[in-house]
Amino acid sequence: MRVLHTSDWHLGRAFHRESLLEAQAAFVDHLVETIRSERVDVVAVAGDVYDRALPSVDAVALCNETLRRLVGENVRTILISGNHDSARRLGFGADLIDAAGVHLRTDPARVAEPVVIDGVAFYAIPYLEPEVVRAPWQLPERSHSAAIEHAMAMIRDDLAGRDARSVVLAHAFVTGGQGSDSERDISVGGVAHVPVTAFDGVDYVALGHLHGRQRMGESVRYSGSPIAYSFSEAGHVKGSWLVDIGPCGFRAADFVPAPVPRPIARVSGRLADLLTSQRWARFEDHWLQVTLTDPVRPKSAMESLRRRFPHTLALAFDPEVTAQAAPRPSRISGRPEIEVALDFVREVRGEPADDDERRLLREAVEACRAKEALA
Template sequence: MRILHTSDWHLGRSFHRVSLLDAQAAFLDHLVATVRAREVDAVLVAGDVYDRAVPPLSAVELFDSALHRLAEARVPTVMISGNHDSARRLGVGAGLIGRAGIHLRTDPRGCATPVLLSDAHGEVAFYGLPYLEPALVRDEFKVAKAAHESVLGAAMARVRADLAGRAPGTRSVVLAHAFVAGGRASESERDITVGGVASVPAGVFDGVDYAALGHLHGAQTLTERVRYAGSPLAYSFSETTHRKTMWLVDLGPGGEIEAERVDCPVP
């Protein structure tokens, strides 16, 4: 199965008071063109679709256009909310939109309910873990300490439990929005530190075939199976040396991973 992994669109963001909407529109044109040209089977958006909880109308219109074009291309899309998004607003109408193949995962209670897609080798289970603010989801996951590692670990325990009950050979992909240890930050990410500790170990994603991460704005590989797509545009001067890309990931019949970086247009 061929997957296009992207994240951190931050629609509606400006750069030192200069609107980036045209550049973001050009990126989304490129994304849709890549989906068609490279015969992508699923698009993943790992959070921070918008730059703020109440985005400007122009950003909402751009997002709406992107959803329509992906639906018209008949390529399933799975996206999660990030720490910049309003999970409730982004998730409005998720049930209805899901019928068009656009699967919005914004509710932590649904983290162990996957989107199931199939190819010639069987099913792939896509688990969407929206950004988990520890203080807000502590009770849901019944953890003793409101910390990123504990809530994300509890969410992944639910994912593994669901996966264990599925047919042998079912492949798995997790989308998550978090600061994973070993990742390189830039100046444009919002701090998510809680109690002085922001990062979680990459091992929290053990047991799944691929973890599609969002939050950090530089594309990077933490392990073969744990990767950040990064933002499609530079949102700070600290990103001047970044190569902005998406990951094109081929998931083999036994969970094998082959990954290629697809360059984004540079305004």
């Protein structure tokens, strides 16, 4: 059996306000092409199908189109809810949709009810919020580890009565995994990790939540997100794991890279060098996060950068040499607001505001006073 392990689609997500729906649709095209060329039997989606509990209409339409196309390829699809999904909304009509070969598993109570396909039992562990499952499962503590270990105990009990190979889908943060800036924090009391040993006893574990592909063990893997959702993922290779399950269980897994909608990069340097040097030419079509190292913060830096790098999305300032700091005022209370504002400009930029900026600040201060007077 061939299983295509994918996760963290985050349909509807934007990248620094840039829509990614076209890129996500291109990934779906790639997914279908891979299913055909690699003769995939089952697609396992390990959570975070949507980017939010109330997805946009366009995101729902893309999900609907994706599932329709997968059904058309005569491939079985198993999806679990992640911490970004609404379990109830994603799981709507699950029993009816089962008949089409799409298996939505979002209810923790069903973790020990596998989808059995050609002698392989697929167990689905949706994202488990510890506070939600603690009482019904009588967990000894409120933690992700306790929740996953209880779910796995139920799965092992069920599997013991079957003559079947096994695959577990789970959405969790496994100890040792490398996170990125685009993942939502799921820690409880400062702890979010689940030990990899919690998943012992099954043939393959298809993990979701972390956005970089990684192996937590030979048969315990994250596929990562199919698209980069933060600049911290600039070095990632995105895609899915193509997993072979043989008569004796897990046999091999190969990574299938996904198309890159637009490359991303982080660059750092002085503004004049970034705008003129040919060594930066290869980044002209990238989405960029730029850190300027000029000793004094340049004016209109974003506008200047976008003339050469039209897809610059984020700008930071980290001067190589700190400009001579202006004497800091000994007090703020009682001083005119305009003086405080002008001191702030001089402090963060290393040079005073010009005449136009002074006029703009005065107008802003006067507008605030007028608003307060009318309140």
